[in-house]
Amino acid sequence: MPRRTTTMLASTLMLIALLCAGVLIKVPYSEMSPGPTVNTLGDHDGEPVLQISGHKTYPTTGNLNMTTVRVTSADYKMNLAEAVYGWLAHDNIVVPHDTLYPDGKTEQQSSQENAEEFSQSQESAKVAALKELDIPVKSQVVAATVFKNGPAEGKLHAGDVIKKVDGAPVKEWPDVAKLVTKHKAGEDVVFTVVPVKEAAAAEKAGKEPTRTEDVKMTTEKAKDGRAVVGIEAGTDHTFPFTIDIKLADVGGPSAGLMFALGIVDKLTPEDLTGGKFVAGTGTIEVDGKVGPIGGIEMKTVGAREKGAEYFLTPKDNCATAAKDVPDGLTLIKVDTIDDAVKSLKALRKGDTADLPKCTAK
Numbered sequence: 018m019p020r021r022t023t024t025m026l027a028s029t030l031m032l033i034a035l036l037c038a039g040v041l042i043k044v045p046y047s048e049m050s051p052g053p054t055v056n057t058l059g060d061h062d063g064e065p066v067l068q069i070s071g072h073k074t075y076p077t078t079g080n081l082n083m084t085t086v087r088v089t090s091a092d093y094k095m096n097l098a099e100a101v102y103g104w105l106a107h108d109n110i111v112v113p114h115d116t117l118y119p120d121g122k123t124e125q126q127s128s129q130e131n132a133e134e135f136s137q138s139q140e141s142a143k144v145a146a147l148k149e150l151d152i153p154v155k156s157q158v159v160a161a162t163v164f165k166n167g168p169a170e171g172k173l174h175a176g177d178v179i180k181k182v183d184g185a186p187v188k189e190w191p192d193v194a195k196l197v198t199k200h201k202a203g204e205d206v207v208f209t210v211v212p213v214k215e216a217a218a219a220e221k222a223g224k225e226p227t228r229t230e231d232v233k234m235t236t237e238k239a240k241d242g243r244a245v246v247g248i249e250a251g252t253d254h255t256f257p258f259t260i261d262i263k264l265a266d267v268g269g270p271s272a273g274l275m276f277a278l279g280i281v282d283k284l285t286p287e288d289l290t291g292g293k294f295v296a297g298t299g300t301i302e303v304d305g306k307v308g309p310i311g312g313i314e315m316k317t318v319g320a321r322e323k324g325a326e327y328f329l330t331p332k333d334n335c336a337t338a339a340k341d342v343p344d345g346l347t348l349i350k351v352d353t354i355d356d357a358v359k360s361l362k363a364l365r366k367g368d369t370a371d372l373p374k375c376t377a378k
Contacts, residue, residue, distance in 0.1 A: 049086050049088050051315045052319060053267075054316075057083055057275050057279030058079070058081050061264055067260070067263075067280060068260075069259065069280070069283055070259045072257070074284060075286050077288060079295065080325070081275055081282060081289070082295070083267075083271075083298070084272075084317075084320050085316070086319075087315075134270040135269055135270065140254060141277075141301050142276035142301050143280065144156075144254055145273075145277045146284070147256070149355060154255070156255075158179045158187050158250055159177060160173045161190075161251030163247065168234040169234055169246045169247045173232060173234075173248055174212070176216065177210040179209075179210055180211065181209035183206060183207055184207070189252070190252050197236065198243045199244075202237055202243075202244045202245075203244075205235050206233070207233050208234070208246075210230055211226045220255060271300060274297060274351070278361070287362075288365065289358070289362070291364060291365030291366075294324050294325050294327070295327045295328075296316075296325035297320075297328055297329025297357070307352055307354065313334040313337055313338045316328075317342065317343055317346060317348070321345060322343075327347050328347070328348050330349060330351065331351065335375035336375070336377055339376050339377040347369075348375035349372055349374060350373040351373075360373065
């Protein structure tokens, strides 16, 4: 066999072997890519994303799109060829599997956690939006979770309103842990609560609950040595009118800012966007603070592909996002919901020169 033919055959066989190895060899990586983006001012699957009743709403124009990232599932085993392609592709990011699914987290566990974070982000978005508009929201500390086999099981119930601990008033949910941990494990602690059924009945009647109960239980020692009673405290909000967010198959907390802005826009006589296509991302706290999110590069790409011209970017994500900005997209830095509202008002007026834009520094 001529040497040239032998060399070509050997090279072809080597290439086939490498391709087979690339397909067969599994690597501990996952992939992130641009996910769906939904206008919070519009409809999704045939119904409005934001549904408000019991309060006057106003027409809106333009877009306030929340953005998402699509990731490979926890049990998906990426092969070497896919990882190399992902590393070379501009619109995808390949990351270590443990970055997305730490401590061996399963797909079901991850989905449950994302669903809980998404639900909490909706609640925070409602509170932040109404506070931005100076609409009062009633808040109270509750037993959010009562753990099985803990001291509180059968004595406290999820939804019980916690008024005092050992006679000391409880104003915010962290107060509960602070007061309980003043005890040593094995000591008694007394919770003054409004039972969940009575609290619900009073809320339905539009009245303040008048009856409280004192509940005594014995603390136990947690793994870190602290005294605990086996509950997780949280905050329950009562809104002066109904706000429903209808968006399924989305998880995580990063849509909070855009939900809040959508609510503000619908409750504001002036059109917030001025008809412009604005997208964005960011977690939201009840005080209006905007927090950073993951996958910012994927979200800007997804937003621009859908037509966004401006992207509201959490301050702590700005440097990363500004390193590779899609053509035609302006990144606007926001630290609070008030920052975002002011920037949107400037856009509506055409005053873009002084917008707080993201830089790569």
